Amino acid sequence: MAELKEEVQTEKRKLLVTAPPHISHPDTTQKIMFTVVLSLLPIVVYDIYLFKIYAIITLFFSVFGAVFAEALIQQIRRMPSTISDGSAFLTGVLFALTLPPKVPWWISFIGGFVAIAIGKQAFGGLGYNVFNPALVGRIFVLLSWPKHLTSDWYDKVKLDAVTGATPMFVAKQFYLGSIKIDLSKFYEVHFFKNPYGSMGEASALLILVGFFILLLKRIIDYSTPLTYVATVGVLTALAGRDPIFYVLGGGLLFGAVFMATDYVTTPITRKGKVLFGFGAGVMTFLLRIYANTPEAVAYSILFMNALTPLIDIYTKPRVFGAKKR
Amino acid sequence: MRKAFKGGIHPPEYKEISKDCQITVLEAPERVVLPLSQHVGNPAKPIVNPKDKVVKGQLVAEAQGFVSANIHSPVSGTVIAITKHPSASGIRVESLIIEREESDEEFRYEPLENPEPRSIVERVFQAGIVGLGGAAFPTHVKLSPPEEYPVDTVIINGAECEPYLTVDYRLMIENTDEIIAGALLVKEAVGARRVIIAIESNKEDAAKKIASISPSEIEVVLLPTKYPQGSEKHLIKAVLGREVPQQGLPFHVGVLVQNIQTVIAVKRAVQEGIPLYERVITVSGQAVNNPSNIKVPVGTLVSYIIDILGGLKEDAKKVILGGPMTGIALGRLDVPVTKGTSGIVALSSDIVSRYDESDTCIRCGRCVEVCPMFLQPYLLGTLGRLGRADALIENNVYDCIECGSCSFICPSKRNLVQLIRVGKSIAREVKK
Numbered sequence: 175m176a177e178l179k180e181e182v183q184t185e186k187r188k189l190l191v192t193a194p195p196h197i198s199h200p201d202t203t204q205k206i207m208f209t210v211v212l213s214l215l216p217i218v219v220y221d222i223y224l225f226k227i228y229a230i231i232t233l234f235f236s237v238f239g240a241v242f243a244e245a246l247i248q249q250i251r252r253m254p255s256t257i258s259d260g261s262a263f264l265t266g267v268l269f270a271l272t273l274p275p276k277v278p279w280w281i282s283f284i285g286g287f288v289a290i291a292i293g294k295q296a297f298g299g300l301g302y303n304v305f306n307p308a309l310v311g312r313i314f315v316l317l318s319w320p321k322h323l324t325s326d327w328y329d330k331v332k333l334d335a336v337t338g339a340t341p342m343f344v345a346k347q348f349y350l351g352s353i354k355i356d357l358s359k360f361y362e363v364h365f366f367k368n369p370y371g372s373m374g375e376a377s378a379l380l381i382l383v384g385f386f387i388l389l390l391k392r393i394i395d396y397s398t399p400l401t402y403v404a405t406v407g408v409l410t411a412l413a414g415r416d417p418i419f420y421v422l423g424g425g426l427l428f429g430a431v432f433m434a435t436d437y438v439t440t441p442i443t444r445k446g447k448v449l450f451g452f453g454a455g456v457m458t459f460l461l462r463i464y465a466n467t468p469e470a471v472a473y474s475i476l477f478m479n480a481l482t483p484l485i486d487i488y489t490k491p492r493v494f495g496a497k498k499r
Numbered sequence: 500m501r502k503a504f505k506g507g508i509h510p511p512e513y514k515e516i517s518k519d520c521q522i523t524v525l526e527a528p529e530r531v532v533l534p535l536s537q538h539v540g541n542p543a544k545p546i547v548n549p550k551d552k553v554v555k556g557q558l559v560a561e562a563q564g565f566v567s568a569n570i571h572s573p574v575s576g577t578v579i580a581i582t583k584h585p586s587a588s589g590i591r592v593e594s595l596i597i598e599r600e601e602s603d604e605e606f607r608y609e610p611l612e613n614p615e616p617r618s619i620v621e622r623v624f625q626a627g628i629v630g631l632g633g634a635a636f637p638t639h640v641k642l643s644p645p646e647e648y649p650v651d652t653v654i655i656n657g658a659e660c661e662p663y664l665t666v667d668y669r670l671m672i673e674n675t676d677e678i679i680a681g682a683l684l685v686k687e688a689v690g691a692r693r694v695i696i697a698i699e700s701n702k703e704d705a706a707k708k709i710a711s712i713s714p715s716e717i718e719v720v721l722l723p724t725k726y727p728q729g730s731e732k733h734l735i736k737a738v739l740g741r742e743v744p745q746q747g748l749p750f751h752v753g754v755l756v757q758n759i760q761t762v763i764a765v766k767r768a769v770q771e772g773i774p775l776y777e778r779v780i781t782v783s784g785q786a787v788n789n790p791s792n793i794k795v796p797v798g799t800l801v802s803y804i805i806d807i808l809g810g811l812k813e814d815a816k817k818v819i820l821g822g823p824m825t826g827i828a829l830g831r832l833d834v835p836v837t838k839g840t841s842g843i844v845a846l847s848s849d850i851v852s853r854y855d856e857s858d859t860c861i862r863c864g865r866c867v868e869v870c871p872m873f874l875q876p877y878l879l880g881t882l883g884r885l886g887r888a889d890a891l892i893e894n895n896v897y898d899c900i901e902c903g904s905c906s907f908i909c910p911s912k913r914n915l916v917q918l919i920r921v922g923k924s925i926a927r928e929v930k931k
Contacts, residue, residue, distance in 0.1 A: 195903035198852030
């Protein structure tokens with residue numbers, strides 16, 4: 175029998191051999207992160223216009239603190255650097271926007287650092303953190319240096335000469351009957367130009383612009399922001415209070431659009447996202463009306479972050495071909 | 500147009516590269532390599548010996564058992580060896596090697612006129628027909644559903660949802676009559692009431708062509724273009740709204756699905772007595788010099804086909820047997836086209852995707868959104884990496900059809916389908 179020689183390969187070249195599929199969608203983690211940054215750009219630019227150098231300093235040190243923490247910890251743990259994925263950068267920007275512009279620079283830096291170090295890297299880095307890192311940073315600096323963080327919002331608005339603090343505090347006083355004002359006067363302030371709160375709340379209009387950018391670029395689903403805001407609005411109205419003021423004022427819109435839609439710390443399925451929005455809405459309503467804290471939105475989102483693994487388990491989709499439940 | 504199934508992706512189609520290339524017949528190679536296992540089921544057993552003379556169409560290896568398929572020589576010539584030869588999977592597999600000689604001799608079975616259902620199935624078995632869409636499942640098995648599950652509807656699968664591939668499209672345009680005849684034979688074989696030819700909207704001209712000459716008993720249905728439309732379960736869902744139960748088969752919902760080229764093979768085997776020894780494949784991709792749709796003998800080496808079509812471009816990075824979503828990347832080109840090979844796709848480096856080994860999930864949820872089986876690929880991938888058999892089974896790992904939609908969409912470039920495959924084998928191993 176003739177010895178069979180193997181066919182000689184005519185094409186001598188190195189071919190890449192990997193498992194299928196062999197093509198992929200052009201979107202990458204990095205692209206997504208920077209698209210979110212892009213959606214924040216209108217707000218950031220407006221902040222810089224309103225607060226000039228203060229906004230720049232706060233943004234710079236927040237981002238620097240966050241990126242520095244990421245680099246430092248990965249260096250220490252001898253892990254490959256993930257700075258280029260843009261996630262630490264984004265956390266830095268988000269954290270900065272939870273701050274009032276004139277906060278001391280070192281608070282921005284420490285907060286940004288803590289956001290990444292404790293909020294993210296302590297859990298194992300991107301994808302493993304339970305809580306929204308930017309909000310972890312926010313709550314950390316608030317509890318540590320409350321004086322620097324609570325704005326004297328109402329004083330500065332000077333629409334009526336009554337002392338107060340945050341919009342929510344003002345509303346509370348109003349409904350307690352201790353002050354007499356017209357809440358609807360504030361709609362316009364919140365919507366277009368509100369230079370008295372956190373930087374992210376400078377204009378509800380620009381938050382909506384960011385929201386539409388994220389929707390158009392298919393980065394987020396509308397279900398969480400919508401259910402969140404709607405729940406707060408409806409409950410507030412049912413409680414006999416001005417829903418428009420409660421929706422526009424404070425951190426609700428910013429939190430609903432940019433914090434409650436964070437991939438890592440919120441549910442995967444749409445059903446889960448709706449539950450998350452609803453739960454956060456109820457929490458925010460309760461904290462705003464009954465608790466003595468200015469951080470209703472931040473605490474509500476962090477609380478729902480903790481419930482997210484559970485929500486994921488109970489909102490598993492029905493597998494194709496499985497019996498209908 | 501019908502409603503699409505839920506989930507799925509829209510990969511770039513790249514069909515324009517080869518869709519207008521008429522099917523041409525390639526000059527037969529000097530030598531063919533016939534793996535004994537080129538179908539699902541038991542390998543066939545050779546019934547010829549080295550140095551034996553064989554004629555084109557002659558049975559050279561017999562099916563072993565019910566789930567197996569006959570193999571016929573695509574050329575006249577001499578058997579020169581039965582030995583292990585490199586195959587697409589990278590493993591050497593037992594193969595018959597036949598050297599071609601010029602000859603007009605050819606073996607054919609007796610054509611059947613007005614055949615009984617049973618004799619159609621018998622002929623399909625004799626002719627060694629398997630699913631030509633890529634799965635290579637023996638067709639006679641599919642044509643013999645258990646009696647308690649009567650088939651009322653036959654769906655002819657013209658979805659061809661894999662990017663690049665255009666064989667089914669070309670056949671629908673060029674061999675329309677044979678498709679109709681084959682579809683009616685399949686309907687006859689299982690005693691179905693309806694035949695539906697399902698085609699994606701990106702091949703509307705093919706649908707019109709078929710509809711224009713179909714008899715009234717054949718329906719042509721247009722479906723929204725979406726991957727993996729060609730998956731049996733999803734095709735049935737889109738066309739009839741029926742959901743094949745978990746771990747079930749199409750006959751559980753009274754349906755039989757057959758690929759376009761398979762029904763042509765059935766027609767030829769029954770009406771002309773020609774066994775399955777050749778097939779049409781697409782040769783495409785940004786890195787091939789001459790994209791084509793060609794008819795080749797089963798057993799033709801990929802290297803031969805590429806050479807005769809003018810070779811690969813300088814920046815060829817990957818050569819795939821099948822489509823880019825589920826095909827196998829070749830490490831060497833001296834491997835044969837088998838019955839299940841639907842195409843050869845050569846990708847340049849700018850098209851080839853890179854999957855990331857760091858395996859970081861950002862929980863964006865896109866994989867869950869696109870999974871046509873409604874699984875949670877991000878979770879299964881992680882469980883697969885960790886080797887958690889119980890959790891894998893609890894999360895329905897066996898339901899994954901390995902379409903690759905999750906890997907395609909993942910922004911972190913995790914190769915989820917690969918992690919899930921690993922998970923499946925771990926789960927099977929542990930549960931043994």
